[in-house]
Amino acid sequence: MNRIFRWILWIAGIIILLLYPWLFGIYDTNVFVLFAIFALFAVSFNLLLGFTGLLSFGHAMFFGVGGYGTAIALTRIEGLALLPAVGIGVLAAILLALILCPLLVRVSGTAFAMLTLAFGQLLYVLALKLRDLTGGEDGVGGFPIPPFTIPGVVSIDMTDPLKFYYFAMAVIILSIWVLWFFTKTPLGSVMVGIRDNANRVDYLGFKVPQTKAVILVFSGAFAGVAGSIYAIFQNLISADDAFHVMNSFAPVLMTMIGGVASFFGPIWGSAIFAIIDEVTTRYTERVELVIGVILILVILFAPMGFVGFYRIVKEKWSSRRSSKATMEVSS
Amino acid sequence: MDPTTAMYVAQGIHGLAYGMVLFLVASGLTMIFGMMGILNLAHASFFMLSAYFCYQVLAWTGNFWLALLAAPVAAAFFGIICERFLLRRVHVFGHIGELILTVGISLIILDGVKAFWGTESLPVKVPQVLHGLVTIAGLEYPIYRLFIIALALVVLGIMAILLYKTRLGMIVRGAVSDADMVSALGINTPLVFMFVFGTGTWLAGIAGVAIAPILTVFPGLADQIGMDAFVVVVTGGLGSLGGAFIVSIIFGLLNSYGIQFVSQLAPVLMFAFMAIVLALKPTGLFGEREA
Numbered sequence: 025m026n027r028i029f030r031w032i033l034w035i036a037g038i039i040i041l042l043l044y045p046w047l048f049g050i051y052d053t054n055v056f057v058l059f060a061i062f063a064l065f066a067v068s069f070n071l072l073l074g075f076t077g078l079l080s081f082g083h084a085m086f087f088g089v090g091g092y093g094t095a096i097a098l099t100r101i102e103g104l105a106l107l108p109a110v111g112i113g114v115l116a117a118i119l120l121a122l123i124l125c126p127l128l129v130r131v132s133g134t135a136f137a138m139l140t141l142a143f144g145q146l147l148y149v150l151a152l153k154l155r156d157l158t159g160g161e162d163g164v165g166g167f168p169i170p171p172f173t174i175p176g177v178v179s180i181d182m183t184d185p186l187k188f189y190y191f192a193m194a195v196i197i198l199s200i201w202v203l204w205f206f207t208k209t210p211l212g213s214v215m216v217g218i219r220d221n222a223n224r225v226d227y228l229g230f231k232v233p234q235t236k237a238v239i240l241v242f243s244g245a246f247a248g249v250a251g252s253i254y255a256i257f258q259n260l261i262s263a264d265d266a267f268h269v270m271n272s273f274a275p276v277l278m279t280m281i282g283g284v285a286s287f288f289g290p291i292w293g294s295a296i297f298a299i300i301d302e303v304t305t306r307y308t309e310r311v312e313l314v315i316g317v318i319l320i321l322v323i324l325f326a327p328m329g330f331v332g333f334y335r336i337v338k339e340k341w342s343s344r345r346s347s348k349a350t351m352e353v354s355s
Numbered sequence: 356m357d358p359t360t361a362m363y364v365a366q367g368i369h370g371l372a373y374g375m376v377l378f379l380v381a382s383g384l385t386m387i388f389g390m391m392g393i394l395n396l397a398h399a400s401f402f403m404l405s406a407y408f409c410y411q412v413l414a415w416t417g418n419f420w421l422a423l424l425a426a427p428v429a430a431a432f433f434g435i436i437c438e439r440f441l442l443r444r445v446h447v448f449g450h451i452g453e454l455i456l457t458v459g460i461s462l463i464i465l466d467g468v469k470a471f472w473g474t475e476s477l478p479v480k481v482p483q484v485l486h487g488l489v490t491i492a493g494l495e496y497p498i499y500r501l502f503i504i505a506l507a508l509v510v511l512g513i514m515a516i517l518l519y520k521t522r523l524g525m526i527v528r529g530a531v532s533d534a535d536m537v538s539a540l541g542i543n544t545p546l547v548f549m550f551v552f553g554t555g556t557w558l559a560g561i562a563g564v565a566i567a568p569i570l571t572v573f574p575g576l577a578d579q580i581g582m583d584a585f586v587v588v589v590t591g592g593l594g595s596l597g598g599a600f601i602v603s604i605i606f607g608l609l610n611s612y613g614i615q616f617v618s619q620l621a622p623v624l625m626f627a628f629m630a631i632v633l634a635l636k637p638t639g640l641f642g643e644r645e646a
Contacts, residue, residue, distance in 0.1 A: 079451065127634045134394075134450075135637040138589040142626040142633070145582065149622045269582065273458065280455050310470070316462030320441065323455045327448045 041193060045186050053189050054257075059298035060196045061254050062274065066282070066290035067200055068246035069275035074284045075207060076239050077219030079137045081272050082144025083247055088151065088266030090117040090248025091255035095164040096157065098256075106170045106182060110195070110252045117248025121241040128240060129233040132222070141272070148267035163262025164255075182256070192253050199249050204287055206242060215239055281322055283331030292330045365496075366611045372500035372569075374607020375507035379562035380580055381587040381599040382514065383555030388588055391531075391548050393442060394450050397457040399581025400464040401556045405430035405563030406572045407468050410477050419482045427560025434556030438549055461577065469574050479567040503565050510561060511600070514554075518596075527551060531594070583625065590629045592642025602640060 045053040065087055072078040093116030094109050124143055131139060151158045158164060172191055173179040182188050206212055214235055217225040226232050255261040265271070274297075275290065282293025297315075304314045326333040384398045408426035413419060437460055445452040481499055488497055518524040530537045530547045538544040562580070570576065587606060591598025606625050613621035632640055 073451075127630070131633065131637040134589070134593070135633055138586075139630060139633050142586070142630045146623055146626045146630070149620075149626070153619050153623075269578075276451075277455065277458065280451060284451070310466050312462040313466035313470075316459040316466065319455050319459030319462070323445050323448070323452050323459070324441070327445070327452055 041197075045189055050185055054185060055298060055302060057189055057192050057257055058254075059294055060193060061250050061257065062278065062297070063291040063294040064196045064199055064253075065247055065250040066275040066278040066294050067203055067287070068243045068250065070279045070284065070287070070290045071203060071207070071215075071239060071243040071246075073276070073279055074286070074289070075212070075215045075219060076236065078132060078236070079134075079276070080140040081137045081269075081276070082140030082142070083243075083275055084267055084269070084271035085140075085144045085147045086117045086120060086244035086247035087251035087254070087271065088147060088261070088263075089120045090114060090251030091261040091266050092151065092158060092164065092251075093117070093248070094252040095167055095255045095261045098167040098169070099164055104170060106172045106191075106256075109170065110249065110256075113252030113255070114245050114248040117251070118241055118245045121244035125237040125240050129236040141269070144267060144269065144272050148263055148269070151263035151267050158263065161263060163260055163265065165258075165260035165262075167259065169256060169259060188257065192257065195249065195253060199246050200291075203242075203246055207287060211235070211238065277319065279329075281319070281329055283329030283333075285328060286331040289329055289331040296330060366615055367608065368496055368500050368504075370608040370611030371604065372503045372607070373610055374604040375504050376562045376566050377580070377583055377587055377607060378600055378603035379507055379510065379565065380559050380584040381591070381603055382511070382596055383558035383562075384584050385588045385591065385594055385596060385599045386551055386558075387555040388593055391551060392450075393446070393457075393552075394454050395457050395555075396454060396581075397437070397460040397464065398555070398559055399577040399584060400461040401430045401434050402559040402563040402580060403468065403572075403574070403577040404433060404464055405560035406479075406567040406576055407472055407477075408560075409564040409567050410472070410479055410572045413479060419480075423561070423564050426564050427557045430560035430563065431553045431557035435549055435553040438552040442552075443545065465574060465577065472572075474574055476571040476573040478571050481568045499568065506561070506565060510558065514558075514596070523550075586625060586629050590632050590639055592639030595639070595641040598639060598641030 040047075044056060048056075065083070068086075069080065069083045072080050072083070090113040092113075094113035097112040098104055098109050128136065128139055152160055169182050171179045171181050172187075180187050180191070182191060207215070214225060214230050217228075217230070218232055218235060222232050225235075251261075251266065254265075258265070278293035278297055279290045280293070281296055282291065283289030300315060300318060301311065304311045308314070322329065328335075380399065380402055384395065387393050387395045387398065405426045408429045409422040412422035412425050416422075441456055441460070442453060445456050484498075486498065490496075518527065526537065526542055526547055527550075530542070530544050534544050534548075537547075563576075566576075566580070570579075583606065587599055587602045591600075591602035605628070609624045609628065610621065613624045617624075636642075
């Protein structure tokens with residue numbers, strides 16, 4: 025029963041995703057793409073915070089490097105196809121993760137948060153100062169967006185927002201699925217082990233720093249995917265969009281609002297943020313005030329985030345039902 | 356004295372003054388962050404709030420000295436209210452709960468000051484006494500920068516005496532190393548922590564008033580100093596006042612000489628320094644424990 029219900033939910037979800045642009049129009053479709061990009065960003069972040077217990081304050085650096093990689097590649101290399109361009113962005117993010125991981129894997133806790141913060145700010149300043157490469161404050165924009173081609177089969181124009189929507193959703197959902205699959209692998213279990221008791225994992229013979237490095241590269245790569253899609257979607261990437269410290273805090277807040285203890289929590293968090301942003305900008309200019317108040321209310325009354333809140337409500341509801349059932353049986 | 360040396364000395368004074376302001380903010384942060392274990396991202400917002408209060412008191416009375424007294428106290432009052440009614444309730448959820456809460460508080464303060472005072476830069480005038488230059492040993496120094504350095508040193512002295520020579524300071528240090536034990540001895544530790552938080556915000560408030568005439572008062576003020584102060588606290592070692600002092604001065608000098616020699620990369624120097632320190636010693640220069 026439950027299994028069938030779940031399948032129905034999945035199929036209904038896919039149908040809604042497919043029909044979304046026709047149901048809600050192009051403006052809301054673009055809002056949705058932006059939400060999905062940040063959902064992937066937050067999920068890749070939660071691989072570090074929720075699963076490995078590493079609080080990163082500089083996750084935007086992978087996002088930004090992915091975006092800049094794709095944008096610069098499309099600007100400089102003529103006739104570059106779409107997927108290789110995304111690939112270059114992801115490779116850039118992986119390269120950054122590989123460079124940083126010898127330093128980052130040795131520390132945890134606050135020191136990890138601060139080191140990531142430091143490198144994130146370093147990249148922010150570099151993006152502002154290396155004007156020849158990054159365009160300084162203006163960023164890299166107006167680059168040509170190639171069509172999505174499978175040689176000899178199809179060539180789909182990506183400047184059409186509708187077609188880009190399907191491309192972006194396909195890439196993002198595939199990425200989130202890969203990340204989900206990763207948490208189910210044996211390595212994913214080691215990851216949770218590191219979060220709960222790094223010493224014990226070490227005694228069991230797993231190499232903690234090396235595992236952390238793999239996770240860091242993995243998480244960074246998918247943040248790079250999000251950044252790369254973002255750059256193509258906006259046809260622009262600038263230092264403030266990419267590396268600003270608020271962009272590093274965004275996934276932290278989304279994950280906390282959604283629920284840190286769950287794989288899908290960050291997606292809910294990202295959705296809640298997107299909705300708050302859309303609704304408040306329509307009625308008031310004081311978006312920050314609204315977000316601030318909501319953050320405080322969440323942490324005071326639902327500290328496990330949206331998913332935790334949902335679980336508590338569900339548990340209460342089902343326990344009430346089951347207690348009713350047992351009462352009926354006993355009577 | 357030749358002009359090159361004069362320029363170096365002037366840059367040094369600027370660096371020292373900035374370092375001292377940084378130290379005032381960072382000392383409050385290191386007390387709260389290091390001693391109480393609270394990750395207070397709203398600290399710089401209280402600093403900014405105090406700068407705005409200073410502007411307001413000046414607009415009403417025109418007396419800078421009154422502003423210097425009143426604005427930090429008002430900011431500390433806000434800080435204590437936040438600690439008593441918000442932070443204390445989320446302390447059980449650990450660092451990340453406090454992080455979310457303080458981000459929330461800082462966003463509300465940011466939007467609050469925008470609503471009350473607008474987004475433009477507001478100028479703050481220093482009193483006539485602190486205007487101009489003073490000549491010592493053939494070199495001219497701007498009086499206001501010297502005043503900032505002196506102010507910070509006086510505050511540091513008072514803090515050191517309070518913390519290491521009084522009964523209250525002993526209780527604070529005790530509560531920091533083992534809050535349960537001190538509480539069992541019949542001391543009201545939540546009250547002590549409230550006092551520490553208030554003092555920390557008060558220190559940030561003094562820095563806010565001190566910096567207002569130099570940078571003017573605008574909503575981006577918190578970002579600019581807040582990040583620097585955070586970096587100082589972490590590099591110096593959590594909870595270490597001495598570490599914060601030394602690193603603040605290093606950063607102040609790095610900043611002013613960095614702008615002079617490698618202006619393109621000056622903002623990077625600080626983060627590079629922090630990265631090197633943390634990579635070699637994850638607890639910071641003078642820190643003994645990881646938070």
